[in-house]
Amino acid sequence: MRTEVDLIECITSRKSIRGFKSSSVSNAVLRELFAAASRAPSYANSQPWEVAVVTGAKRDELSHNLYDLASSNVAINPDFETPKEWPSVIDQRTKDHGARRFKALNIERDDADARNALRLSNFRFFDAPCAVFFFMDEALTSWSSTDIGMYAQNVALCAHAMGLGTCLQASLAYYPDVVRKTLGIPESKKLLLGLSLGYPDWDVALNSYTSTRVDLDEYLKIY
Numbered sequence: 001m002r003t004e005v006d007l008i009e010c011i012t013s014r015k016s017i018r019g020f021k022s023s024s025v026s027n028a029v030l031r032e033l034f035a036a037a038s039r040a041p042s043y044a045n046s047q048p049w050e051v052a053v054v055t056g057a058k059r060d061e062l063s064h065n066l067y068d069l070a071s072s073n074v075a076i077n078p079d080f081e082t083p084k085e086w087p088s089v090i091d092q093r094t095k096d097h098g099a100r101r102f103k104a105l106n107i108e109r110d111d112a113d114a115r116n117a118l119r120l121s122n123f124r125f126f127d128a129p130c131a132v133f134f135f136m137d138e139a140l141t142s143w144s145s146t147d148i149g150m151y152a153q154n155v156a157l158c159a160h161a162m163g164l165g166t167c168l169q170a171s172l173a174y175y176p177d178v179v180r181k182t183l184g185i186p187e188s189k190k191l192l193l194g195l196s197l198g199y200p201d202w203d204v205a206l207n208s209y210t211s212t213r214v215d216l217d218e219y220l221k222i223y
């Protein structure tokens with residue numbers, strides 16, 4: 001059933017979903033979701049996003065191809081460079097996030113198998129029926145990736161407002177060549193980010209975890 005939520009409530013109650021019901025998402029719901037997300041702002045209304053929504057047999061084929069690479073520990077080859085070194089304060093936040101999540105799931109620090117299984121579940125799209133990929137043309141720069149970030153956030157928020165769940169995933173952009181090849185997308189389209197989409201399964205332990213945020217005064221200055 002569709003639940004309408006207030007925007008602030010929608011923003012503050014959204015969380016990444018990492019376990020989904022097998023129920024498919026109808027094309028009508030998908031079209032409604034992405035039409036709403038299209039209202040994202042963009043530089044000079046350039047709307048640089050190009051989006052692939054992958055379902056059914058193609059979704060299974062793509063998951064299989066990505067899982068193969070990730071489980072064989074093939075070196076990642078994203079279209080967009082990862083930072084060479086994270087600033088220490090940010091690096092610490094990501095480590096704290098990982099530690100809290102493992103603790104919530106009762107995964108021990110030295111349980112390499114459980115940690116690896118969690119990493120690999122990214123490539124099964126956390127069992128979501130839809131995987132979404134956000135591309136932009138190779139001629140574009142970080143100028144346009146900002147727009148695509150806003151679009152992707154709209155997808156996450158609109159989905160939440162419609163009773164769907166999402167997890168944005170940089171990991172789905174680790175092997176862009178196989179994504180392009182499986183979907184028949186030209187090399188000139190660069191993959192920024194992926195997202196798993198479907199109806200949340202609240203019985204999955206991962207979905208009971210809620211992330212924290214730093215205190216406002218740690219990053220905000222009002223002049």
Ligand SMILES: Cc1cc2nc3c(=O)[nH]c(=O)nc-3n(C[C@H](O)[C@H](O)[C@H](O)COP(=O)(O)O)c2cc1C
Pocket residue numbers: 014015016017018097122167168169170171172193210211
């Ligand atoms: C650009 C981006 C990339 C992300 N990549 C992944 C990922 O590969 N795997 C994953 O499980 N979560 C991923 N996340 C989800 C973040 O871990 C999550 O947003 C963050 O921990 C805050 O939690 P919340 O979304 O539940 O509020 C990503 C989020 C963003 C915005």
